[in-house]
Amino acid sequence: MTITTVPETPRKPGRPTSPYPVGPRRTSLGRKVRDNLTGHAFLIGAVLCFVVFSWYPMIRGIVMSFQRTRRGETTWVGWDNYLRIVDDPSFWTAWKNTAYFTVLALALGYVVPFFVAILLNEFRHAKGYLRILVYLPVMLPPASALFLFKFYAYDPSEAGLFNAILKALHLPTSQWMQSPGMTMPAMVLASTWMNMGGAVLIYLASLQNIPGELYEAAELDGAGIWKRIRHVTIPQTWLILALLAMLQIVATMQVFIEPLILANGAGAEDSATSVAYLIYQHGFFQNDLNGAAALGVIMLVVLAGFSAVYVRLTAKQD
Numbered sequence: 001m002t003i004t005t006v007p008e009t010p011r012k013p014g015r016p017t018s019p020y021p022v023g024p025r026r027t028s029l030g031r032k033v034r035d036n037l038t039g040h041a042f043l044i045g046a047v048l049c050f051v052v053f054s055w056y057p058m059i060r061g062i063v064m065s066f067q068r069t070r071r072g073e074t075t076w077v078g079w080d081n082y083l084r085i086v087d088d089p090s091f092w093t094a095w096k097n098t099a100y101f102t103v104l105a106l107a108l109g110y111v112v113p114f115f116v117a118i119l120l121n122e123f124r125h126a127k128g129y130l131r132i133l134v135y136l137p138v139m140l141p142p143a144s145a146l147f148l149f150k151f152y153a154y155d156p157s158e159a160g161l162f163n164a165i166l167k168a169l170h171l172p173t174s175q176w177m178q179s180p181g182m183t184m185p186a187m188v189l190a191s192t193w194m195n196m197g198g199a200v201l202i203y204l205a206s207l208q209n210i211p212g213e214l215y216e217a218a219e220l221d222g223a224g225i226w227k228r229i230r231h232v233t234i235p236q237t238w239l240i241l242a243l244l245a246m247l248q249i250v251a252t253m254q255v256f257i258e259p260l261i262l263a264n265g266a267g268a269e270d271s272a273t274s275v276a277y278l279i280y281q282h283g284f285f286q287n288d289l290n291g292a293a294a295l296g297v298i299m300l301v302v303l304a305g306f307s308a309v310y311v312r313l314t315a316k317q318d
Helices: 028-035 037-063 080-087 089-122 127-138 140-153 160-168 178-207 212-220 225-236 240-254 257-262 273-284 289-317
Strands: 066-069 072-075
Touching: 028 072, 037 066, 037 289, 066 080, 066 289, 080 089, 089 127, 089 178, 089 240, 089 273, 127 178, 140 160, 140 178, 140 257, 178 240, 178 257, 212 225, 225 240, 240 289, 257 273, 273 289
Parallel strands: none
Antiparallel strands: 066 072
16 A cells, blocks of 8 residues: 655745734724824813813904994904004003013013023033023912012112112112113013023033034134134024024014003003003903904914014024
8 A cells, every 4th residue: 555645835934823813904094093192182181281272262352353242142243352552652652662572572581592602601600500500480370580670679769779879870860660761671570580590501401402513613713702702602592592592582572461460550641551552451341352362363463474474584593
């Protein structure tokens, strides 16, 4: 009897065969969703927060600016709220004060942190202590810091800190917040002291990324400190400077808490009335929510215009 042996079929190289039945393959989309489920959950939560607390109020404010609400009845009035707001003399006073505050803040609150950062970057010792000292005002609640300035630094009597310094230097004292001419400079000084710590740290981080070889080459060419700042520091930190300038403009044009606390709102002869405070006044004192919404939309358009100019300029630089 002859036994015939059947040759074994060679297995193809690849995945080992499984004795268990193979189910349907998961789709790549489903696998990606399952792998990133936590990330999607956090993303959905952030989007919902933006929708509820940012986008919906913005859209609702735009709609309200074209309406008028009286005794619970809402009617569509078109551009009437805008025309009424623009005809109000306090509208132009508020914009003039806001522009003045913004220019002063750019001259002081934008330039001073940059040079403070350059000075701190030159120190070899106690860097951490000095950074904490500069950033300390940012950690204070804004209302507490402003009340400190109002009742301690800007006291119009000789007991006030600034008047005591002026008297020690044999200079004339000032009424500070009671003087229309000193209201805005005093508010800018307090705002700069409160907020410059964050800008200083950003500038420091940017300065430390500048290669040291550039400064060494400038020193070998005989460049002094001002030429090194002009030809090395500023070109190397240009994008950060442009970004913080834009953020400074947007933030200072929304100035509100400084006039509210330091000048009790309007200030002497309306010298402290800002656009944001005028919105607050229309909404909560005059019960004119539609006028406040129209003024808010005008501010939104102005700030969006500044942002568009910034994006265009930075795009050309790139």
